[in-house]
Amino acid sequence: MNLPLSRREFILISLQLLALTQLPGCRSSLPILGKDPIKSPLMVEDHCEALIHWAEKGIRDAVLINIDTHDDMRWIHEKKVDALRDIYVNQDWQRLRGAGGLGDNGLYHIGNWIYAGGRLGMFREVYWVIPFEVLSMENPDSKMHRFLDEYGFNQEEIKSFSRSDRQFHGTFHGVPLTICDIRSLPEISSPLLLSIDADFFPPYSTVHEKSYLPSLHELFTALYAKKYRIRDAVVSYSVNGDYLPPHLRWVGDTIGMILERPGLIDEQSSELLTLLQQIDNDYRGTDTAAMLALLETWTVRYPAASLKAYKALAHTLRNETDNAFRAAQESCIADRRYCTLLPYIGTYHYSGGSYAIAEKFYLAGIAANPGMANGLFQYGHCLRQMGRVREAIAVYEKDEAVNGSFPTGFLITETYLTLGDKKAAMASLAKAIEGLERNRYAEVVNDETARAIYAALSFCDREGLKELSAVMRKNPTVVSMFSAYPPKRTKGNTVRG
Structure with a gap:
């Protein structure tokens, strides 16, 4: 027997329904990419920090789009998966954070965090957007099989993949994985997680022969057309491990700005972004005179660490070591995130056989950030070349502790x-x-x-x-x-x- 609702009951139910529509996971409250701002996207150094962030937020059974040069789906031994699951079930987030790293005892790292999340039930489906034109080539099936082989997928894993239009669908040890590019982005109506690694853009820019700002415009134009509803977004710089050169941190910064201001891609670029793009074009063309002329004109107005980094690189190419060292230190002082530039330039000199100069940059980087792992491997080589063998061993051991x-x-x-x-x-x-x-x-x-x-x-x-x-x-x-x-x-x- 159905009894009519009283006015008070009706109001209470209406209020409860209204409250439900305001929950974070509700369709109506989620921003639409390209239309609404993605407020405060998480900006991280290492991509695997996304795993901790989304675990703490209680993300479960989510669709993930990962725009990245790398798959971040490396296989993890079952014993480590079990150990991760125990941490995850107990919601010991501090322990989860400490379990990350490339060292031998790490349970997950930058190369396998997505696989870890898939096995923990955080991601039900993963889309990997690659920067390469493999799907546009002749015989895309064979080219994609070769691509996966070069990325370390074994033959059994590759067999699970098949092509549909411009997408490659498969399953990696129980985690559904689809590989696509910006011209074959999936149609997804459910809310999703968005992950963008800034290291996507150097190969994309090279393959498509475009500067970084036009490359950013192309990617976001394609994304906006899909009208994805975003549960959460993460941007990774990936400068640690040298996956992104330190002077390109501004590309990661720009991704964050676009997410927060979706109309930015159709506006005229700011003066600083235009300047950075022009200087980067000159750097890629090794036109150091043009670089230094622009920097001389604009660095008083924009004393940005990014511009000081390009100044250091220009002087490096000109073999003006003292000026390069001074500019690199100024960049590091202006923004500690740019301290990785010092070992980056150190490795340039090591590769050229200038070991004493290389060491000067390595030591300055270590002094600025003693926990920095960038350049340790090459610094060990450098010390060996200088005959300082026991010092080399000490540096190698530091690298081994961090990187395995x-x-x-x-x-x-x-x-x-x-x-x-x-x-x-x-x-x-x-x-x-x-x-x-x-x-x-x-x-x-x-x-x-x-x-x-x-x-x-x-x-x-x-x-x-x-x-x-x-x-x-x-x-x-x-x-x-x-x-x-x-x-x-x-x-x-x-x-x-």
């Missing part, structure tokens, strides 16, 4: 061998091999790492360490190294593939 034992553990082993310290070399080698075996994505990408692994193999052969030698020789990373970096015969260091 592969490949740095092999560099440490090789360095101990140059000192004739077999006991220390053995301890380091055991740790290095353990790290290699655990790291499914380990890859030899430079001569220094290849040389160190060959030195370790030679050591095993000389000392009769057959078990260690066998483990290394059958490891897929080492097998690939034999063809990519054929062994060089040197006195006392001959290795067969």
Whole structure:
């Protein structure tokens, strides 16, 4: 029997319904991308900070669009997934924050945080927007399979993917993943999470032969056309780890501004943004005279850390080391986020064989930010080149603690061998091999790492360490190294593939 509602009951129910429409997850209260401001998007240094942020906000069963050069979907061992799940279920957010990092004991990091979120039930579906033109090429299926292979997906994982129009759909260990580009953005009516990594833009700009401001305009024009409803947004700079050059932090800043002011893309660019774009164009064209002329005219009006960074780079290209050092320090003082410019320039000089100059920049960067990991690996190389072997080991060990034992553990082993310290070399080698075996994505990408692994193999052969030698020789990373970096015969260091 249905009884009529009293006026008081009707009012109470109406108020309850009204209150429900004001909840954060309600359709009517969510901003539409391109129409409404995305207030205070989270701006982070490392992309994996998004995992902590969304865990704390109680995000569950969400659709994620990740605009990024990298997939951030690296596989995580089940033991680590279980440990993460225990932390997540207990809502121990402080412990979750401490569990991140590329070190051997980290449970998640910048390369696998999306996979972690998918396995924890935070993301029900992931769209990865890539900056490359793979989907526009002839035979896109084979090109995409090769693309995924180069990104470290194994053949079993690649088999799950198939193409539909300009999208590649698959499942990565239970997490639905679709790969697309800005011309094949998905149609999504449900509210979603938006994640943008500033490191998307250097390759996009290069591939499409556009400066950064036009590239930003193209991306956001495509996004606006979809009228996505945004639950939350995160922007990552990714300067840590050198995924984005430090002088391009302004690109990340601009992404944040556009999210907060959606009409910005159709307005005339501000004087400062126009200046930054012109100076960057001159830098990419190595026109240092034009760069310095512009900077001389405008830096009094705009004493921005970003402009001081470009000044340091202009002087670096001109081999005006003192001026470059002074400008880099000024940029760091103006904004500590730009202190990574110092080791960045240090690595430029290391690569050119100017080791003493390189060290000056590395030391200044460490002094400005003792916890900085940027450039540690290269600084270790630099110290070795200068004959300061024990100092090199100390720096390598700092890098190993932050970034894991592969490949740095092999560099440490090789360095101990140059000192004739077999006991220390053995301890380091055991740790290095353990790290290699655990790291499914380990890859030899430079001569220094290849040389160190060959030195370790030679050591095993000389000392009769057959078990260690066998483990290394059958490891897929080492097998690939034999063809990519054929062994060089040197006195006392001959290795067969």
